[in-house]
Ligand SMILES: Nc1ncnc2c1ncn2[C@@H]1O[C@H](COP(=O)(O)OP(=O)(O)OP(=O)(O)O)[C@@H](O)[C@H]1O
């Protein structure tokens with residue numbers, strides 16, 4: 281792959297070259313793209329990155345051919361290291377699935393003007409990733425606009441999310457931050473899983489597989505978003521915090537907890553599915569201090585759990601939520617990882633076949 285050198289800052293040249301894009305000394309080619317205007321996309325502000333909308337004009341010579349919208353995700357230093365976004369790009373470039381976001385090959389965006397660079401506030405310590413901009417936004421935004429989805433619509437989105445997660449799990453990759461805002465919807469209602477900043481390959485690195493489980497020994501091993509984190513991960517966090525509070529100093533004392541990270545992904549996906557159909561989260565936190573989760577699992581009062589949510593959303597107690605849906609949710613949100621349904625079993629579940 282080759283691209284043009286003009287107007288690229290040294291940081292960008294280094295970045296392009298890291299991805300095997302050779303930067304030519306001079307190029308007089310007439311085909312070029314140019315980030316013309318850059319508007320900040322006002323999504324929820326993240327502590328680690330900002331996502332901007334870039335209108336890119338596809339030029340041929342001095343003639344503008346078309347304008348296309350891209351999303352530019354810029355890491356925010358010092359909360360996110362440049363490496364985090366570079367690893368995200370590297371991982372995404374190695375994947376090929378229609379329901380997983382794909383970074384734009386940079387030969388399509390060869391010229392980043394100094395103006396847009398300033399607008400994007402790209403500093404040497406920042407890195408960025410460019411993807412197609414999805415006008416429909418994420419599933420959280422769609423849910424806020426609609427209130428809740430019919431089971432049939434939710435099934436349509438869920439099937440695609442399951443397909444993406446199966447693709448990842450078959451390759452021993454775990455996502456570790458599945459939630460509504462991390463699933464985009466394209467114009468033709470195709471789901472795109474995004475935000476692979478916490479994802480890991482279980483065949484390499486510190487979280488590698490030991491008989492299907494990974495060793496969690498420090499707080500930084502615990503990822504995910506409140507409400508989506510499974511109970512076994514919350515327990516692990518509590519044990520590690522306790523170790524620090526009681527002055528555990530040596531590595532021998534450090535608790536080493538084994539967790540199946542694929543089953544942790546399934547739990548988060550279960551929360552996402554519940555939210556799509558019911559319109560509200562199933563609980564605040566999946567632990568026994570949470571009255572909703574406690575009644576659901578620890579007291580085995582599933583009926584009460586469904587009744588409380590039905591009343592909250594003014595759903596009819598009978599009929600509006602199917603028994604197959606309830607069964608699937610119960611199998612995804614169980615606190616016992618050994619009982620939790622796997623991605624292969626989800627594909628065969630009656631609710632998906634309807
Ligand atoms: N290609 C895109 N098209 C449209 N919107 C996008 C796109 N990429 C990201 N977004 C929006 O930006 C938000 C943040 O993106 P992303 O999750 O990748 O960043 P993040 O910093 O890791 O976020 P967080 O830490 O909040 O999960 C998404 O929830 C989505 O609303």
Ligand SMILES: [Mg+2]
Nearest residue numbers: 461462474475
């Ligand atoms: Mg996100």
